[in-house]
Structure formats: structure tokens, C-alpha cells
Amino acid sequence: MRNNRFVAIVLVPALCLLTLFIVIPICGSFFFSLFDYNPLRSSNPFLGFDNYRRLFKEEIYLISLRNTLVFVLTTVAINIAITLVLAQLISCIERKWIRNLFLASIFLACVAPIANSAVVWSRSIYASRGGLINMALAALGGEPINWIGSPAMVMPALIIFTTWADIGYNTILFTAGVDGIPKDFYEAAEIDGAGPVLCFFKITLPLLGRIFAFVSIMTLISHFQMFAQFEIIARNGGPSRAGQVLTTYIYYSGFRAKDMGYASAISVTLFMIILTVTLVQRRLNRVDWEY
Numbered sequence: 001m002r003n004n005r006f007v008a009i010v011l012v013p014a015l016c017l018l019t020l021f022i023v024i025p026i027c028g029s030f031f032f033s034l035f036d037y038n039p040l041r042s043s044n045p046f047l048g049f050d051n052y053r054r055l056f057k058e059e060i061y062l063i064s065l066r067n068t069l070v071f072v073l074t075t076v077a078i079n080i081a082i083t084l085v086l087a088q089l090i091s092c093i094e095r096k097w098i099r100n101l102f103l104a105s106i107f108l109a110c111v112a113p114i115a116n117s118a119v120v121w122s123r124s125i126y127a128s129r130g131g132l133i134n135m136a137l138a139a140l141g142g143e144p145i146n147w148i149g150s151p152a153m154v155m156p157a158l159i160i161f162t163t164w165a166d167i168g169y170n171t172i173l174f175t176a177g178v179d180g181i182p183k184d185f186y187e188a189a190e191i192d193g194a195g196p197v198l199c200f201f202k203i204t205l206p207l208l209g210r211i212f213a214f215v216s217i218m219t220l221i222s223h224f225q226m227f228a229q230f231e232i233i234a235r236n237g238g239p240s241r242a243g244q245v246l247t248t249y250i251y252y253s254g255f256r257a258k259d260m261g262y263a264s265a266i267s268v269t270l271f272m273i274i275l276t277v278t279l280v281q282r283r284l285n286r287v288d289w290e291y
Contacts, residue, residue: 026271033264040258051265061266063241064249068270071155071245072223075162079219080212083167087174088200103172110168118232121161122148126233151242154234158243161229166222170215177211178204213285217278224274227251246270 033051037044055061086106093099109117125132126147134144147157185203194202205212227247234243237252246266254263 029264029267029271031264032261033268035261036259037261037264038258039260044261047261051262052269054262055265055269060237060241060244060249064244064246067155067241067243068224068245068247068273071159071162072220075159075166075223076216076219078159078163079167079170080216082163083170083174083215084205084208086167086171087178088204090171090175091178103175106171107168109165112165114165114226115228115232117165118161118229122233126157148233149239151238151240154238154243158229158233161233162223162226165229166219170219173211173215174208177208181207209285213282216285217281220277220281221274224270224277 034046034048035044036047090099090102093102124130128134128144128146128149131144131147133147137144145153147153181204185207186199189199189203225247226245230243230245230248231251234248237244237248247270250263250266250270253259253266257263
């Protein structure tokens, strides 16, 4: 009985916060998506599922959906690949202070607010004139690239920036996972003649299964919800809307066009996409081992 009270005391506040900040907003979004809702109007007629039918007739929505999927799948794959390699390299460093120095330097990008970093990159690194990258290309004899003003380059620019800004967390998680793998496995593999590459794919990667599942799911969720860098680097969707994603389309529809019902419908579809991808990813990454 005492244990039940303790569990209730611990869980009830968490459940209340979960209901207040997650469950109610999700239900509210679905409710408003059924109306032609504008908070500045006194009358908001009921539309049923007309907002959802409208979605797939709007070219901007389809472009935003495509750009979102391209951005998320690309950045998540690059992020996990880079952070896995970095974690493996850092774990090979024997001196603790050098390892901590590398981890701190990689994590610095995560400390800075992403909006501030996006401003710096858009004005100082991606700038067509005087930008750091174009200056480096000019020094090597190359031609300058219009990173933000070109429809072909704005999405790669966003992917590069997001990868730089978001690798710190996963690097630390993977490094902790690699450090937690017993050294006996590697010693046995060395006796059998396995090299570093074979050890990575046959020992490290399989034994990081649980951390890999957690990192991949959390990275997917966070990247689907990213907004700041798109609004700053690819303002108004960028050239030819090449940088338009669902989060910015929700913002433009809801707060600029004042079409809150349509924006709520977009947010509900984004929620369903995230939920579906998360469930599929969790199913694929199911791990039933211990060491």
C-alpha cells in the first residue's frame, strides 16, 4: 500500500503535465482542424474534413511534405553515421583530458541557441560575398556558390548546418555506449585476428543496439519539428520554396494567413507522420539482448 502511494505521488504530477502540455494540445489541434477557425473572427463555421481534403490539393503542402521527408531522412542518416564514427574515434583516446576536450568542442554547437547559430551561418558563412565558404573556394580557385539564393543549394545548406549544430548530443550518447561495452569482446576478437573495421561492424554496432534505437528515434522526432534554421536561412520558403517544410508552412498558414483551422490540419498530419515513423523505427530497432 505504501509503495502504491509513492508511485501515485511520483506519477500523478507527470501525468498531469503530460495531459496539459501534450494530450490537450494534440486534441485541440484536431478539434480546430474541423473548423474554418480564425481567432479574430466571431464566427468560425464547421467544415468537417474539408481542411484535410484541401491539403492534398495544395501544391505548397506537397512541396513542404517532400522537402520535410528529404531533409529528415538525409540529416538523420548523416548525423548517425558521423556520430558513430566520432564516438568510435574518441573511445580510442586513452588520455581522459584529451577525450573530454574533444567532447566539449563537439558539444559547443549544441550549447549555442540554434537561431543565433543560423544567423551567423546565413550572414557570415553562407553569404555570397564575403562568406567563409566562398572565400575558401576562391582561395582554391573555385567559383562562389549561392548557397541561400539557389533552389538547388538551399536544402544542402540547411542539411550541412543542421548536421553541424546537432551532432554533439548523439556523439556523447554513442561514446558512453561504446565505453560501456566490455573489453573482453574486443580482446577475443583480436585473438581471432579481427581488425578494427570488423570489430566495429561485428561487435560495436550490434552491442549499441539499444542506444542506436533511442538515438535514431529521438533524432527523427527532433528533426521533424525543426523550425528556426528554416525561418532564418530559407526565409519565406527560400527560392522556389526549396526550403519550405511542414513546420514553416504551419507557421505561415496559422500566424500570417490567420487560417488556424488549416494550420491545425497540417500539424495533425505532421503528428501522424512522426507517430508512424517512430513506431516503425521502434519495431525495426527492437533489441532483446543483454551483456
